[in-house]
Amino acid sequence: MATDPKEEYFRAFERDNRPYVSINLPFQTACAKHATSTFYASRIYIIVSNSISKSANFGKLKDALGDKIVGIRYGIRHHTPWPDVLETAREVHEKKADLLITLGAGSLTDGAKVVSFAVGNQAFDEDALSRIAEDAESDEKADPTSIKDPYPPIITIPTSLSGGEYNPFAGATDLRTDQKRAFRHPKIGPALIILDPELCTTTPQSVWLASGMRAVDHCVEGLAGVFFSPNSKANKEERSQAEKTFLEGLKGILPGLLATKKDEGDVEARKRAILGVVATMRGFKVGAPMGASHGIGHQLGPLGVGHGETSCVLLPSVLKWNLGQAQKKGQDWVQDRQTVVLEAFYADKDVATALKKRDLGREGAALGDVVKAFVQELGLPSSLKDVGVGPDQFDKLAKNAMTDGMLKTNPVPITGEEDVKEIIKLAAGA
Known part of the structure; x- marks a missing residue:
């Protein structure tokens, strides 16, 4: 990977290989650089907040990634409803995306985590998603040995301070019960977090x-x-x-x-x-x-x-x-x-x-x-x-x-x- 003297690139946690953090480069520059030289991605799916999608900042990201973009999800509702997750997961799978990128705040991050977990485990409906939830009933819970790693990998560009991108778990709301349910896996979070204080001035x-x-x-x-x-x-x-x-x-x-x-x-x-x-x-x-x-x-x-x-x-x-x-x-x-x-x-x-x-x-x-x-x-x-x-x-x-x-x-x-x-x-x- 080519280095840039302006970029600080480090492990978020000293002893872990994920996630890495990038700061001091414009977000679109860091994203294009790592999509190519770290993830070797050619089919990128973006999840972007509705508000940012209407801004010049989203244009910067699209210009930086060019024809590698195969799909875009505009917004995930607060507290990550399951229908939003499942709809996105099916599209990510159909588009054969090899990298997810989120641009926005907390619900997008949790959404991408659960989307990647769902795609990796072919969980494309509510029953299948329920089976891989951490709190699934014992009689419906998937065999732990059958649980596969999330896919595709994720780059997160957060615009808030909630910090969920650093955690190996996610919450999403089952609208059948209005209950927020947990999903956990050692690799459920982003592999790379890109921090850009200038971008956050638009939040x-x-x-x-x-x-x-x-x-x-x-x-x-x-x-x-x-x-x-x-x-x-x-x-x-x-x-x-x-x-x-x-x-x-x-x-x-x-x-x-x-x-x-x-x-x-x-x-x-x-x-x-x-x-x-x-x-x-x-x-x-x-x-x-x-x-x-x-x-x-x-x-x-x-x-x-x-x-x-x-x-x-x-x-x-x-x-x-x-x-x-x-x-x-x-x-x-x-x-x-x-x-x-x-x-x-x-x-x-x-x-x-x-x-x-x-x-x-x-x-x-x-x-x-x-x-x-x-x-x-x-x-x-x-x-x-x-x-x-x-x-x-x-x-x-x-x-x-x-x-x-x-x-x-x-x-x-x-x-x-x-x-x-x-x-x-x-x-x-x-």
């Missing part, structure tokens, strides 16, 4: 900031979660590495979000936030699990709430509930871990100043209140009422949330739907 501000709160949620639930409990099986080195990378993530993401809220054209702030996401995902790689904000959020999405907005709405309430329950049960370590996160928020002078303007000085501050204030400082929704989810939907949300595996790794055990409903009520809003 709608609300999408950019909300996806940034999703990244904050990764850091907060990682740092304050069961990975650091007295009963954790993680060793000292693993804990140290996870804490280091999550804190590094917050150090880049928090001020990066504030700066781009003030100035959408601040490319350096965007780069800082983007590299903060890379650091954050290294914490995931060590093995730190998420908790109830993610678990309930996965099922809030299919009710019509944007991916990042689920974190804006739920994370403060989950933190408050966890702290209150931990104090009742004598789980002092929960408060200790929330204090670690608090210190990270106040360590940045711009973040601390923004919080103090909202009457949240460091002394006596609670993490749930601090996160909610930060969400509000970004101008994002901070309650279920703000996102149009009312009491008539609470029972369904609680029931579906109990099927999500991340409730099992919440730092305070969630024993049933009533616990979930308590969190939901905290998040309801006036």
Whole structure:
């Protein structure tokens, strides 16, 4: 592969050969270069967001790839509905594509992952897709030895901060039940992630900031979660590495979000936030699990709430509930871990100043209140009422949330739907 002195090209995770990351080249230049010299692709299928498809940036990508493009999918709906995935998978298979490229934000990334997994396993209808889902019932689940690698490989060009491109799993919504279901495989993610802060200046501000709160949620639930409990099986080195990378993530993401809220054209702030996401995902790689904000959020999405907005709405309430329950049960370590996160928020002078303007000085501050204030400082929704989810939907949300595996790794055990409903009520809003 020919090198370019401007390009930084590195492994996202030190010990893994995938994904690689490219930054500092224009996205279309990096994409054309690696499509040819890394993947030797001649039949490229693109999944592009509807908004970007109407922009000059999409024209740049099409010009760079030329007649290698054999198909284009314009948009995948929020939370990756199965019909969108299956329709795309059938077309990718029919076109004999040898490379998938995504240009856009989170749902496209999850969509491409599941599309590639479906094509690799010839899963072109709902029953076949259900059999390769991680949560498939035992009587319908495919024999693990029969599961094949995803195909074709994926290049992802993200325009948000949600970070899903770094994970070896994906979520897609089964519209028959409105349940988001998980798909997992060591090779389900992209082989290459191309980062371009300049491209991200075209992302709608609300999408950019909300996806940034999703990244904050990764850091907060990682740092304050069961990975650091007295009963954790993680060793000292693993804990140290996870804490280091999550804190590094917050150090880049928090001020990066504030700066781009003030100035959408601040490319350096965007780069800082983007590299903060890379650091954050290294914490995931060590093995730190998420908790109830993610678990309930996965099922809030299919009710019509944007991916990042689920974190804006739920994370403060989950933190408050966890702290209150931990104090009742004598789980002092929960408060200790929330204090670690608090210190990270106040360590940045711009973040601390923004919080103090909202009457949240460091002394006596609670993490749930601090996160909610930060969400509000970004101008994002901070309650279920703000996102149009009312009491008539609470029972369904609680029931579906109990099927999500991340409730099992919440730092305070969630024993049933009533616990979930308590969190939901905290998040309801006036």
